[in-house]
Amino acid sequence: MFDPLILIQLIMTLEEVQKVVDEWINTTGVRYFNELTNTAILMEEVGEVARIMSRKYGEQSFKKSDEDVDLADEMADVMFVLVCLANQTGIDLTEALKKNLEKKSIRDADRHKNNEKLK
Numbered sequence: 219m220f221d222p223l224i225l226i227q228l229i230m231t232l233e234e235v236q237k238v239v240d241e242w243i244n245t246t247g248v249r250y251f252n253e254l255t256n257t258a259i260l261m262e263e264v265g266e267v268a269r270i271m272s273r274k275y276g277e278q279s280f281k282k283s284d285e286d287v288d289l290a291d292e293m294a295d296v297m298f299v300l301v302c303l304a305n306q307t308g309i310d311l312t313e314a315l316k317k318n319l320e321k322k323s324i325r326d327a328d329r330h331k332n333n334e335k336l337k
Contacts, residue, residue, distance in 0.1 A: 231312065232311040232312040232315065233310070233311075233312050235297075235301055235311075236301055236304060236305055236310075236311060239298060239301045239302060239305060240305050243302065243305075250302055250305070250306050251302075253303060253306050253307065256299055256302050256303050256306065257303065259299050260296065260299040260300060260303065263292065263295040263296045263299055264296055266287075266292045266295070267289070267292045267293055267296055269284070269287075270284075270287050270289045270292060271289075274289065
């Protein structure tokens, strides 16, 4: 039986994460939800992270029903659905992140160093 918890290590590559999520979807999840459904789910999960952040680090207070929320779990939900979308659309997240960091490194080479607000 497939157990994703056994596969999760302290350090895991994005490629491994994508494979583990795909294996879970195809064994436990039966199949991927369609891309539009997963996009809506991603927005819901990001909203849950935002709700916690606004209460824990922002000016809103927790409601009684919000007291047992787990920020790490909600962030993991966001990551899971994002990985599902990457798998469904054929995106290699390792390559995408590499290209994104290269782009940022060129574009922002001096931008943040010269930003008076960050000093």
